[in-house]
Amino acid sequence: MASTATTIQSPSPMPSHRYRDVYSRVSVPLRDDERSWPTRRLTQAPLWVPVDLRDGNQALAEPMDPTRKRRFFELMVSMGYKEIEVGYPSASQTDYDFVRLIADTDIAPDDVTIVVFTPARRDLIERTVAAVRGISNPVVIHMYTATAPLWRELVLGRDRDDLKELILAGGRDVLELAGEMDNVRFEFSPEVFNQTEPDYVLELCDSMTQLWDASSDRPVILNLPATVEIATPNVYADQIEYMSRNLARRDHVILSVHPHNDRGTGVACAELAVLAGAERVEGCIFGNGERTGNVDIATLALNLHAQGVDPEVDFSDIDRIRSTVEYCTRMEAHPRHPYVGDLVHTAFSGTHQDAIRKGFIDHRARAARDGQPEGQADWHIPYLPIDPADIGRTYDAVIRVNSQSGKGGIAYLLSEDYGIELPRRLQIDLAGHVQRHTDGTGTEVTADQLWEIFTTEYLSPTDGRVTLLGYQTGDDTASPDGATTTVQLRVDGEESTHTVTGRGPVEALVTALAEVGIAVEVIGLSQTSVAAGSDSDALTLLEFRRGGTDVAAPAQWVAGRNSSVLAASMDAVVSAANRVV
Structure with missing residues (x-):
């Protein structure tokens, strides 16, 4: 008769004896x-x-x-x-x-x-x-x-x-x-x-x-x-x-x-x-x-x-x-924080991807069979306890899972060779552009080529229909918030000056643009730098969408680069405005 071996777990070196039983x-x-x-x-x-x-x-x-x-x-x-x-x-x-x-x-x-x-x-x-x-x-x-x-x-x-x-x-x-x-x-x-x-x-x-x-x-x-x-x-x-x-x-x-x-x-x-x-x-x-x-x-x-x-x-x-x-x-949500994290609706595993894909096919078929809009049909999809759309999320991070698997490598190369750190949602967006490039060329993408794709897609010139002629910041003792920003714009050749109180320079520029009919909704803004060391340029990464519509427009990304952090941020907002118009 074969013997059965029993594994006895060794005591931990942790001094657990120092803590009293709390239940009593x-x-x-x-x-x-x-x-x-x-x-x-x-x-x-x-x-x-x-x-x-x-x-x-x-x-x-x-x-x-x-x-x-x-x-x-x-x-x-x-x-x-x-x-x-x-x-x-x-x-x-x-x-x-x-x-x-x-x-x-x-x-x-x-x-x-x-x-x-x-x-x-x-x-x-x-x-x-x-x-x-x-x-x-x-x-x-x-x-x-x-x-x-x-x-x-x-x-x-x-x-x-x-x-x-x-x-x-x-x-x-x-x-x-x-x-x-x-x-x-x-x-x-x-x-x-x-x-x-x-x-x-x-x-x-x-x-x-x-x-x-x-x-x-x-x-x-x-x-x-x-x-x-x-x-x-x-x-x-x-x-x-x-x-x-x-x-x-x-x-x-x-x-x-x-x-x-x-x-x-x-x-x-x-x-x-x-x-x-x-x-x-x-x-x-x-x-x-x-x-x-x-x-x-x-x-x-x-x-x-x-x-x-x-x-x-x-x-x-x-x-x-x-x-x-x-x-x-001034604290970021963890990417795997329940519901709000960037990765909570994302599957990297092939088995998860396959189950989710089949779940979406079945969900759409049931909705069509019952004559219901997809957003109103009962939700039964593997690995997704709620519909991401319920909390304002798109399905990009779910159905574009293959491109997700490459974004980590893209972000790593740009960080190692150019010193820039990209927000996760920008990594996902950039991965789509890189995927289209690799689909067209069929070749490996180097760090230099990644930077070229990045600059082409996000660092477009800010000279267009909207130009920022200048801005000044200062204190306004008459304002409860004490801050004032004056913004000078040129839109389609017509110049205007706007004074905004109680807001920082970036919010003041967004307000000034709204006053001339250009609605830019800033979703998020983060700063990084190009290259390492004290001589590096500031790089502002701006997530935005067109404002003023009944239905929320899709989010987009732009960037601004300058030796000054504030100037880079202002350039990014102007770049967003030019995309909006």
């Missing part, structure tokens, strides 16, 4: 017959609350300036968010001023609730209330304090009773300073909820809903953060269901969650928490936040979409959303 510390007294979340299904979207302007902004190496904060806020409004946390007004003058901007302008539609964040400290609460005074929108004042034992003892130096009194004192200050403001509601977060004793956090939350007199007319938001993920998502779901079942005044509480992503399971924690009774989810659009980030609202929302549930926020132009988020945060 955070588990809740929830009986099996009380646990209902495992059998529930997600059937509607929770209330989404993006915290990119506060929590996400704090996590940036370079926090957003007022222009970026406003652009991000306007993006979220355009996407349909009805509650937005806009800042931490007691933490910085920039945040305070941004809240005052909302009070003093009409950038927030009447149906958007404004959320502001404050610690449980009277002077900071006073500053927060001063910031929201005069805002006509619904307002939520969000007060927080860390409650977990390690934070309580090491950071705050308080026992349970002392900390409860600190929290209640803060709650009384909020009530005293803002209780008479009819448009204001209150939110309490026991920070590090997921590591706090269940009986203690329940006692704190019930005390706050009693103090703030939670009612149907003025419900209190109780936000239960997984500030640092330490356990599997089922544990967090149990904690949320325990709170939901045992809270006093439950009918007058909006139960909210704020998962972080330290274990990489923030999305799962949020989804299970909603199954367990949470009605509101705080997170960042693409998961930005301290350490590994906050929960990713885009992924949560599009996961619902993929299951036939309306996410109630609009991701139908995800590349526009991404370009704005990247501009505001």
Whole structure:
């Protein structure tokens, strides 16, 4: 009889013994017959609350300036968010001023609730209330304090009773300073909820809903953060269901969650928490936040979409959303980030390509048989959980997979020989031009030939019907934004001068072109250089499309080259304008 060998795995050299079992510390007294979340299904979207302007902004190496904060806020409004946390007004003058901007302008539609964040400290609460005074929108004042034992003892130096009194004192200050403001509601977060004793956090939350007199007319938001993920998502779901079942005044509480992503399971924690009774989810659009980030609202929302549930926020132009988020945060989305990454609809494997091709053939045949437009027919295509068109993507990256396989080599040669780094979408576009060249010649393409193809396709001369005669930048003390740009143009021989305030030079040039009837929509702009070293030229790579049409025109690419980064960018915009006209 043949023996069966058993492989015994060797112990890891990792010092795992240094870490304690977390389950015994955070588990809740929830009986099996009380646990209902495992059998529930997600059937509607929770209330989404993006915290990119506060929590996400704090996590940036370079926090957003007022222009970026406003652009991000306007993006979220355009996407349909009805509650937005806009800042931490007691933490910085920039945040305070941004809240005052909302009070003093009409950038927030009447149906958007404004959320502001404050610690449980009277002077900071006073500053927060001063910031929201005069805002006509619904307002939520969000007060927080860390409650977990390690934070309580090491950071705050308080026992349970002392900390409860600190929290209640803060709650009384909020009530005293803002209780008479009819448009204001209150939110309490026991920070590090997921590591706090269940009986203690329940006692704190019930005390706050009693103090703030939670009612149907003025419900209190109780936000239960997984500030640092330490356990599997089922544990967090149990904690949320325990709170939901045992809270006093439950009918007058909006139960909210704020998962972080330290274990990489923030999305799962949020989804299970909603199954367990949470009605509101705080997170960042693409998961930005301290350490590994906050929960990713885009992924949560599009996961619902993929299951036939309306996410109630609009991701139908995800590349526009991404370009704005990247501009505001100065961070690029990973190419394999769920839904938004450049490669999420791309197959390099031959077996994947074959299955997708057959899926498209079957999809079109079913749509034709049922007399439906392809975009309305049920979606069943291997390896593609949603139709890329749902989020504004074309099928180029899916059906042109053979050309995709060559773009990496093209980008490598140009980087090695010319020092230029191309955005992935430009790599794809350039690969199509290179493929047409190789189809025609049947020969190998050298780095010099690649550069020749690149310059022919993208670095076309900027002298055409549109010419930039000059531009000047400066400060305008009369403008709230303090910046002004004067642009001089010649279009079809007719010269004009345009002064634009509150925008950078590139945006000012786009505005000036629009004033003479040339609509250029800039989708993305990136800089690289030609050759290496301090003497290299700047190269601006501009993705754009023709603006002002009912149906979005296809995206195109141009480039500008100059010793000055700004001049290269301006040249690229003029080149785009000449293509538009």
